[in-house]
Amino acid sequence: MFPLLPVIDLPFIPDLLYSYTVYFLLFMLSATIFFPRKILMWISLILIILLVVGDQMRWQPWVYIYSLFLFLFAINIKSSLRLFYFKAILFTIYFWSGFHKLNFHFIDYIFLPFMKDVFLLHLPNYKIIGFGIPLIEIFAAMGLLFKKTQKISFLLLTTMHLVILLWVSPWGGNSNNVIIPWNLVMIGLIYFCFYSDFKKVRPELKKKYNHKIHSSILIIFFLLPSLWFIEKWPYYFSFHMYSGRGKTMSVIYEQPIIELPENFYLETKNLSSFEKHKIVNLNRWSYQELNVPIPPSLSIFKQLKNHFCNLSPNNSPHFIVYRSINYNGEYDIFTCDDLEL
Incomplete structure (x- = not known):
């Protein structure tokens, strides 16, 4: 499962309930079309707020x-x-x-x-x-x-x-x-x-x-x-709508610790020092599970970095941050020991 990226922890809403919250929100939004009442709109807004603070991918x-x-x-x-x-x-x-x-x-x-x-x-x-x-x-x-x-x-x-x-x-x-x-x-x-x-x-x-x-x-x-x-x-x-601006990040493992389909991985291409490593295409993973791309934000990249570093302390990954939105051009390599991206 793609990791949650919460803004704040909401312990009173277990992760499992988020899926039901989404369905309830869709129901409320549909209801406002046929019964345009302000109370329904406020309930919908509250549900949206709960969803977006629970995961920045939303x-x-x-x-x-x-x-x-x-x-x-x-x-x-x-x-x-x-x-x-x-x-x-x-x-x-x-x-x-x-x-x-x-x-x-x-x-x-x-x-x-x-x-x-x-x-x-x-x-x-x-x-x-x-x-x-x-x-x-x-x-x-x-x-x-x-x-x-x-x-x-x-x-x-x-x-x-x-x-x-x-x-x-x-x-x-x-x-x-x-x-x-x-x-x-x-x-x-x-x-x-x-x-x-x-x-x-x-x-x-x-x-x-x-x-x-x-x-x-x-x-x-x-x-x-x-x-x-x-x-x-x-x-x-x-309002970046296919602007081409932004960055992308991948995770590099020598030995994969997560079972992922082969199409989730990138070819090494110009990364000669990582020819025998597995490079996880995080955007592709996100698209497959959530049908949305990862917002190209350094704060989100830092949360992902911490997640994967904590996930595998004995198999420390590397992180490649491309300076373009589609894994091309110049890039920087980071490790779990680096404080900043």
Whole structure:
């Protein structure tokens, strides 16, 4: 079983109950669709909080986004103000998602493989055009702010989501099928939020609400993803959507102490000093059991390091941390005796 990575220990909830908590949460979320009562939404939010503090592997972007929208439905605010916040959240998501893609890791590890797998195009000599994707996403986010450009932005962002859905289809070959419903939901959210009459929202805000308070909240929310650069805000809560940024970690054993399928292991490739060792691909393990990748956070890597070191004190593993998201390029090697990663 893939190790739990708790934020805080919750001894009153045994590990076995977490699976039942997940099913109960799904039931509660389904119930809110047919019976949109605030009490059901608050129960769902409490269950989500219990789940995410019990395991950081659940800190996926859709969990964060759905929780924000659920919270705004659960509190007593006017529908016009709620819509105002919804639009601000969506703008922030798409802006930072595009901004984080402005790097060569996105080009080399996301854009080029995507063009090859989906459209059978080999573009290593023209990879500079890949920067057009994040720029379009940023401009589409900016277009959501203005009534005259909202329709164009909606069409651009919808096209982007449909292409992503094509990528995770059997034709595209991407196995991360958990994001299929998420992309469909995002299309629905931008449709319902930006095809309503935006002109009625701003005047009502100015008349009935303290505009400075709400502006301050939105500014803080917009700036939070920038804290990721100094490791003070979670990777996925910063809206890294296939950005190519981040790191990956593997565990290296001379003698495996855990029975794992062969496809959980990496080839040694350029790791000549570990040719006779077993290199555990932690992301592949996580995908197989949890259907989610490991959030590329150093704090999470440290917890994994401590787990595997405590698991095998007589068979001390090594840890390889690649500086890219898919086990390529430069890397660093650590042992259990190293205090920092």
